[in-house]
Amino acid sequence: MEILRYFTNNQFIESKSTDFYDVFDPSTGELIAKSPKITLDEVRAVIANAQEAYKSWSCVPVLKRAAVLYKLRGLLAEHMDELTMICAREHGKCWDEAMGDVLKAQEGTELACNLPTLMQGESLMDASTGYDSVTYREPLGVFTGMAPFNFPAMIPMGWMAPMCIACGNTMVLKLAGATPMTAMRICELYREAGLPDGVLNVVTCDRTVNKELLTNPAIKGVSFVGSTSVGKYVYRTAAEAGKRVQALCEAKNHALVLEDAAIDRTAAGIVNAAYGCAGERCMALPVVVAQESAADQLIAKIKTIAEGLKVGPAYDKTTKLGPVYSAAHRRSVIDWINKGLDEGAELVLDGRSITVPGYENGFYLGPTILDKVTREMTVGTQEIFGPVLCVKRVRDFDEGLALMNESPFANGSVIYTQNGYYAREFARHTHGGMVGVNVGIPVPVGMFPFCGHKDSFFGDLHVLGRDGFRFYTETKCVTTHWFDEHEMKSTNVSTWDGTI
Numbered sequence: 001m002e003i004l005r006y007f008t009n010n011q012f013i014e015s016k017s018t019d020f021y022d023v024f025d026p027s028t029g030e031l032i033a034k035s036p037k038i039t040l041d042e043v044r045a046v047i048a049n050a051q052e053a054y055k056s057w058s059c060v061p062v063l064k065r066a067a068v069l070y071k072l073r074g075l076l077a078e079h080m081d082e083l084t085m086i087c088a089r090e091h092g093k094c095w096d097e098a099m100g101d102v103l104k105a106q107e108g109t110e111l112a113c114n115l116p117t118l119m120q121g122e123s124l125m126d127a128s129t130g131y132d133s134v135t136y137r138e139p140l141g142v143f144t145g146m147a148p149f150n151f152p153a154m155i156p157m158g159w160m161a162p163m164c165i166a167c168g169n170t171m172v173l174k175l176a177g178a179t180p181m182t183a184m185r186i187c188e189l190y191r192e193a194g195l196p197d198g199v200l201n202v203v204t205c206d207r208t209v210n211k212e213l214l215t216n217p218a219i220k221g222v223s224f225v226g227s228t229s230v231g232k233y234v235y236r237t238a239a240e241a242g243k244r245v246q247a248l249c250e251a252k253n254h255a256l257v258l259e260d261a262a263i264d265r266t267a268a269g270i271v272n273a274a275y276g277c278a279g280e281r282c283m284a285l286p287v288v289v290a291q292e293s294a295a296d297q298l299i300a301k302i303k304t305i306a307e308g309l310k311v312g313p314a315y316d317k318t319t320k321l322g323p324v325y326s327a328a329h330r331r332s333v334i335d336w337i338n339k340g341l342d343e344g345a346e347l348v349l350d351g352r353s354i355t356v357p358g359y360e361n362g363f364y365l366g367p368t369i370l371d372k373v374t375r376e377m378t379v380g381t382q383e384i385f386g387p388v389l390c391v392k393r394v395r396d397f398d399e400g401l402a403l404m405n406e407s408p409f410a411n412g413s414v415i416y417t418q419n420g421y422y423a424r425e426f427a428r429h430t431h432g433g434m435v436g437v438n439v440g441i442p443v444p445v446g447m448f449p450f451c452g453h454k455d456s457f458f459g460d461l462h463v464l465g466r467d468g469f470r471f472y473t474e475t476k477c478v479t480t481h482w483f484d485e486h487e488m489k490s491t492n493v494s495t496w497d498g499t500i
Contacts (some may be wrong), residue, residue, distance in 0.1 A: 002033040004180060007202040008046045008186045009053075010195070015042060021177025021204060026092030026323040027313035033090075043172075043212050046249045050142045050170040051218045053198025058139045058168040062116045065166050069112045072162075072193040076106045079189065087152050087182045088314035090392035092363065094322040095315060097277050101153045104446075105186065108158030111446040111464065112166035118469045119167070128499045131481045137473040139168030140220040140244075144213040145184070145233065148226045149176035149325055150385075152278045159450070159463045160223050161190075161200055167472040169220075170199045174213055177204045178326060214238045221245065221471065223463065225282075227383075228409075228455050230444045237457040240430030246459035246471055248452060250383040251411035254287040254392075255440065256400040256426065259294040261416040266438070269416070273440030274389040275309060275367050278324050282456070283412050283434070283443050287373070287380055287390045289400045295393050299371060302389070303349050306367040312356050323363040324386055330363045330490045333386030337368055340353040340379030340390070345370040351387060381407065397422050405431045410453035412442050433457070 004023070005012040015036035023033035055202035057065075076083070080102060088098035123134035145160035156173050164171045175183050183202060190200050205213075214222060214237045221244040224234045231249035238245045255273070259265055273285035290298050312319035324330050334352050341347060351366025365387050373390040380390045394400040404413060413432025416422055423437045433453040436442030443450065449465035451457070461471040481498065494500070 001032055004026065004033050004035040004204070006036065006038050006042065006046070006204065007184060007200075008049050008196040009201075010191045012184075015039065015189050017042075019206070019408065022137040023090055023178060023181065024326060024363075026325050026363045027359055029314065029327065029363065033181065035175075035180045037177070037206040038073055038203050038209065040209050040212060043203060043205055043209050044216070046172055046203055047142060047212070047216050047218050048144070049198040050172050050201050053196060054139075054141050054170045056495055057170055057196060057199050060168070062119055062166070062168065065114050065168060066115050068193050068195050069109055069162055069166050072190055073106060073109045073113065075189040075193055076102065076109060076186070083153065083182060083185060083317060084372055086185055086320070090179045090181045091149070092314050092323040092325050093277055094319040095317045097201060097322070098314065100309060101151055102182070104151070104154035108154070108445045109162045109463065111468075112162035115163075115166040115469060118466070119473065127479070131479055131499055133477060135477045136476045136478070137469070138476050139165075139472065140474055141169060142218050142220060143169050143171050143472065144219050144222045145171055145173045145304070146173050146210075146213070146222065146224040147173065149179045150277070152176075152179040152182035153186065154249060155225050157186045158446075158480075159225070163464075163468045164223075164472050165195070167469055169472055171201065172213060172219075173200070173202045174210060175204050177201060181206050181334065208470050211237065214243070216242045219243060223471070233460055244459075244461075244471065247457065248282070248450065248463065249456050249458065251282045251380060251409040251452065251456045252287060252383050252407055253285050253409075253412040253414070253432070254282065254289050254404040254407065255285050255414035255416060255436075256289045256397070256404060257291060257294060257298055258397060258415070258419065258422060259291045260418050261294065263294065263297055263301055266416040267298060267305055269438070269440040270302055270389070271305045271309070271367075275306065275321055275387045276441070278322055278365070279364040279387040280324060280385050282452075283298035283441050284385075285412070285414065285440050286384060289392045289394055289403055291397075291400065292393050292395055295391065299348060299369065299391060303369060306349055306369065309367055311354055311364055311366055313362065321367065321387060324365055325363070327363050330365060333365055333384060333388060336379060336384045336386070337370070337388060340370045340373065340377060343377040343379060344372075344374070345377060345379060345390070346372045348391075358497065375403070383409075395498070397425070401426060401429060405429075407431070408455040412436065414440055414442060
């Protein structure tokens with residue numbers, strides 16, 4: 001078992017803390033590492049290192065900053081299998097999902113390589129007669145990134161660190177204590193790529209110490225991904241301390257399936273979206289809103305496909321559904337299934353008692369389907385974060401859309417149909433920030449923002465896309481005027497100094 005350390009000034013440092021998080025291999029149930037809940041003094045020292053590094057890093061030309069990210073991109077590709085194995089082992093994602101996690105970190109890095117173009121300002125000669133104006137995008141200072149357990153590579157090292165660093169800021173990343181190992185390995189690749197000391201720092205700490213990352217005067221902004229309850233606290237606390245915040249929170253994404261949908265392909269897409277990553281992603285598809293006339297046929301097809309999924313260890317490349325990340329979370333998901341049955345849902349497929357030969361101590365759940373879930377059932381309205389699919393039945397498009405828009409969450413929203421009119425009406429009127437038309441996981445590629453709405457997001461600027469680099473920069477406008485020989489001798493200056 002490995003005792004992990006925190007990362008600052010391009011070094012891994014042993015914490016003085018005696019309190020740790022457990023890191024398990026969910027496929028076996030084996031305790032493989034412990035990550036420290038570092039002390040308040042250690043966090044303050046890390047912030048000070050990042051603040052000192054900002055002084056020089058912010059003055060490095062953006063082309064040279066991007067060059068470091070470009071070299072990192074190559075190192076991520078070179079170490080893809082190694083990083084995939086670390087991710088699969090510490091989280092439980094099956095091999096293809098873990099590789100996708102790392103590929104998304106690579107995608108965010110590639111986007112950051114475009115910063116020399118994105119950070120170009122605007123200019124106008126003779127904005128007023130003889131007055132020229134130009135805008136610049138400038139970094140702000142030290143940022144905090146707070147990453148969840150479910151994407152050990154993509155979120156901290158794809159959504160947060162690359163854009164922040166390329167813009168000229170420095171970052172203190174707070175990783176999930178249960179899944180820190182993939183990001184820590186990527187820290188070593190950043191160092192190999194030539195990133196200077198103190199620019200990227202990585203810690204694990206508890207909620208008490210974590211507050212320092214939200215309120216320390218040196219921190220200029222906070223990027224958070226996690227539950228809505230914690231996200232609201234992060235948003236309120238950091239904003240009150242005068243920081244800019246983006247808080248990406250939970251969801252309960254729905255897909256409306258109309259009677260004209262291509263049932264075979266639709267069912268396959270729903271199975272992929274509902275059970276991929278064992279349902280442990282905010283863009284999973286935990287609820288299907290099925291038009292009654294097609295519901296029985298759809299559910300039968302989904303059940304057949306789901307029963308064929310191979311449940312097994314994450315690093316077996318034939319596995320299609322890996323374990324959930326912890327024993328406690330497995331118990332939580334089972335409790336939710338039981339609650340759904342108590343509320344009156346109909347059990348179509350039961351994954352509670354599945355075992356994997358040779359891996360009996362792993363944290364496994366099979367795919368589960370609950371049918372005839374109604375508005376009143378909490379199992380269909382609150383996030384479960386596991387391989388559980390709820391089916392709600394409606395008469396028609398209008399009832400389905402209205403039902404979906406009742407949700408307080410609005411990350412992803414999906415429609416399966418071959419009807420262009422309904423697809424357009426859905427895209428226009430759904431509350432979801434990311435909309436899929438026959439696309440079960442409507443996560444856009446990195447040049448577009450990840451734009452949740454309602455209780456799925458708190459802030460003004462989203463991650464990735466143009467929002468992403470705007471979050472990590474501020475605008476400066478410079479107005480210039482040069483005196484001719486006559487004006488040099490004049491003392492007559494208008495109230496607006498000529499800018500009207």
